[in-house]
Amino acid sequence: MEKYSLGEFEEIVMLTVAILYENAYGITIKKEIEERLNRKVSVGAMRTALSRLEKKGYLESELGEATAIRGGKRKRYFKVTVYGKRALDYVKSTRKQLWDAIPPIAFDFKHQY
C-alpha cells in the first residue's frame, strides 16, 4: 500500500543526517538526536537503523579519514540520497494531507463540554 516505508525513528535519523550534512557519522548523529529530541539513543539501535536505511537506498555512505582518537579507525559518513529525499517528502506530504483533512472542530476541545 505504502510506497515508501519509513519508521518514526528512521525518519528522525534521516532528518538528522540531513541536518548534519557533511558531518554525519555515528557519534554526531547520536549526539544530535539526543540533544535536539532529548531522548537516549543506544549505539546499537542507531547503527541498525543506519544500515537498514542504507539497505533501503535512502542513505549512502563513504568512509572518511582516520583520527587517532578513534583508535585509528575511519569514520563512515552518511548522506541522504535522492530516493531518500523522496521518501522524506512522501512522509511529510502524507502527514500534511492527513492534517489538512482534520475538521477544525475535532481539535476544538472547548465544545465537547
Add this chain to the structure above:
Amino acid sequence: MEKQKPDISPPNLPLKFLRWFCSPDLLEDVEGDLFELFEERASENPAKARKLFFLDVIQLFRPGIIKNFSFFQIRFTMFQNHIITAFRHALKYKGYTAINLLGLIVGLASSILIFSWVEDEVSMNSGHENEVYQIRRNMYQASGEIQTTGAIPQPLAAVLEKEYPEIDHVTLLSWGMETLFRMDKETSYESGMYASQDFFKVFTFRFLAGNPSTALEDKYSIVLSKSMAERFFGGTKEALGKALLVDERQEFIVSGVVEDENTHSSITFDWIIPADEFIARNDWVESWYNGGFAMYFSLKNGTSIVPVNERIEQEINIHTNNAADERLFTQPLKEIYLYSEFKNGVSVGGRIQYVRILTGIAIFLLLMASINFMNLATARSSRRAKEVGIRKVLGAQKSLISQQFFVESFLLSFISVAIALLLVFLILPYFNQLTGKAISISLADPRILLYILGTTVVVGFLSGSYPAILLPSFGIVPSLKGMIKGTKFNHSFRNSLVVFQFIMAILLIIGTFVVMNQIDYILNKNLGLDKENLIYFDISDEIRGKEEALKNELNAISQVKNVSFTSGNPLRYGRSTSTAVWDGKNPDDVVEINVLLTDPQFFKTMGMELLEGRGFSEELASDSNAFVINEVAARLIGYENPIDQRLGLWGIEGSIIGVVKNFHMNSLYDPIEPVIICNMPGNTSMAFVRVFGDIPTALTEVEKVTKKLSPSYPFRYEFLDQDYAASYQNEMIVGKLVRIFAVISIFISCLGLFGLSSFTADQRSKEIGIRKINGANSWGLVYLLSKNYTKLIIIAFFMAVPLSYYLASKWLENFAFHFNMNVSIFILAGIVAFLIGALTVSFKSFQAASVNPIKTLKDE
C-alpha cells in the same frame, strides 16, 4: 586529592566479542565510534565509561549488525526444532518436568537468597573510599596468653600524624554510647560516638548539610544522622545551626547531617561529637598507659602499608616504660567486620565463618538440584533412545544430539531461574526481616544480571552434561530396537549421585542439630548467677549523691527482693587493670585482671555462690578494702588458702575475704577471666533489681521511684536474661537459616529420590505384575522396590557422620564453652533422613505394587 590517571583503553573482552560477531563491513566505523564515545566518557568517569562500553557492545549484538555466520543458519533451524521438542517432551511427561523444575526453582531461589546475604556481608565497609586501617593491640600476658584489643592510647594519634609520611589522616573513635538528648521538652536516648576531627576525612559519609572537613572543628559541634535530624528538627536543612542539650549538661550546635545508610558501613551512629569534648572531661584518656578509643587511619594514595606495619609495632613499648610487652598491628577496614575475632593474637575469623558456612550451603543446594536433573535424565535415557536413533538415521551428528540435550537443560534452567527470581522477590521482605538486613536486589545491577546469566549457564551445563554426553554415544541399531537398558556404569553413577545428595542433606541435618543444641546450651547454661527476673538500668547523673535514697526506695517496693549497684553488667564486663599486687607476684609480670566495683548486696542480688569465706558486710567498716575474687583469679594468684591473704589494687592495701564461684563475664566464646570484686558503692553506675511476683507492677513501681529522683531522664530498663539472649542474635539467625535450608535440602533430595523410584517402579511394572500373579504380596514388593534406595541412604549416613563430626567440632571449638556432642545427635539425624527417604521411596513403590497386575500385563 590527586587521582592517578586511569587506564584509558576500553575493556578488552567486549571489544573481542564485537570483533567476533560484527559484520566486517560495519566493524571499522562501529569500532571507531565506540572508541570515540569511550574516550569522551572516560575523561569524566573512567569506570562508568568502561561499563557503558560493555553495555553498548551488548546492545550492538542484534540482527543487522551480526555478521552472516553460514553455519549459524543451519544450526538455527535445528535449534528451533530442539526448542520445540524440548517443550513437547516437557509437556508429555508433566510429572518429571514438575519434579525437575520444582527442585531447580527451590534450589536456585535459596541459593540466590543466600548469595545476596553473603554479598551483603562481604561488601560491608566497601563504601568508604579511602584505604583505611584500624590499629589493634596485642598484650602479652605473663601467663603466655595474648589479649587483643582495639583500645589504643590516644597520644599515638599525634605520633602517627607527625612521624609517618605514609599516613594521610588519623582519627580516634570511641565505643558506641547511648546518650540523652533534649530539645525543649522532647528527650530521647540516641546512640553515637565521639570522634576526633578528621573522622569524616578518613571515612566516607555523605553529607546532606554542613561541611565534612570542618564539621568537627568546634568542640561543641555535633553531626547527626538524617533520621535523628528528622526526629528532632523535622528535616536536614532545619537542623543545621540548631542546639541540642546532651546529657542535661552541655549544648551542642548541629554542624552537619549525614545520610543514614549510604556507605554500607559497619560503623553506624546517630550522632558524632568531637572527641576533644570527651577527653576534656576524661583526662585519663590522654595517657600512653591507657587505651579507650579505637584508632583508624587512612593511607596516602600510592603508599604501602608495609613500612607502617613495621614501625608501628613497637610504638607503645617505645613510649612507655611498662614491663609489659604490647605490640600494635593494623587491620584493613575491609576485614574488620568479618575477621573480628582474635585468639592469642592471631585472627581466628569471626563472621566470615558464617559467610563460609552459608556459601557452602548455597553451593550444596545448587548441586543437589542439578543432580536431580541429571539423575532423572540419565534414568530416563532409555525412553529417549528411539528418538535419538531416528535422529541419527536422519543424519544427525553426535554433536547435534548433545546440543539437543543441552538446549533442553538450558531451557529448563532458564525457566527455573526466571521463576526462582520471582520467588526471591516475593520472599525477600521476609528474608530481610529474618536476617535483620536491608538487602535489595535490582535487575538493573549488572552484577545481578551476570549472576543470573552465570547460574543459568552453570546449572544448565551441570544438569545437561551427563545426558548430553551419554545419549549420543548409543549405537543406532540398539537404540531403534529399544535395547538400551541402563548400563551398569550408568546405574552406579546414578547411585553415587544419590549418595552424594544424601550425604549433603544429612550433613545439614546434623549441622542443624548441632547449632540448635549449642544455642540451647547457651541460653540455658548456668552462668554462675541467676539471670531470671533481674532488671537493670543505668543510674543517671541526677541520682548521683542520692544513691542511698534510691536504694532505700527501691527496697521498699513489695515486689522487689534485692537491689544492688555495680560498675557494670556482670555478664558483659570489660574493665580491667594490671596494677593488682599480691604476695609472691613477680613485679615484672603483667597480669590483666578485671575489677568490678559494687556494694554488699551484690552476691545476694545476683544469686552468686560463695565457695569460700564471705561476701561484703554492711556493718564492717574494714570491708571497704576487702576483696572477693573468683575461682580463676584465686588460681592465678595462687594462695593455697586465699582467705585473709594480702591483695592490693590501685594502691589500696586490703585482703581477700571470699572466693565466688566463676560466673561468665564474657560471651561463651571466651574462657572465664579472673576478676576482683571490690566493695566501693560510691563508684557504681548501674542498678540491678531482683523482682518477683507481679512483674508489671514491679516495673511501674520501679519506674515511679526512679522518675521521682531523676525527673528529666526517661526510665529505661533491661531484663538481664533477654539482654543476654539478644547478644547471641547472630548465632540464632544463622541457626534459623541453617534449619530452613536443611529442610529445603531434604526436600530437594527427596524430590530426586521420588522421581527415581517412580521411574524404577514404572520400568519394572511388568515384573511386578508377574510377581503378583505368582503370589507375591504388596509389602514384599514394596520392600523389593525400596531396598536399593534405602540402602543408599544408609551408605550416605555412614559417610556423612565423620565429615559432619569434623565440621561440627571445628565450629564448636570457637566456643570456650559448648555442649558435648554425643552419638544421639547423629543417630537422630540418621533416623530422620532414613524415615523421610524410605517414606518417599515406598510411597511410589506401594502405588506400583497395589496396581492390578492385569493392567500392567495386558498391553504389549
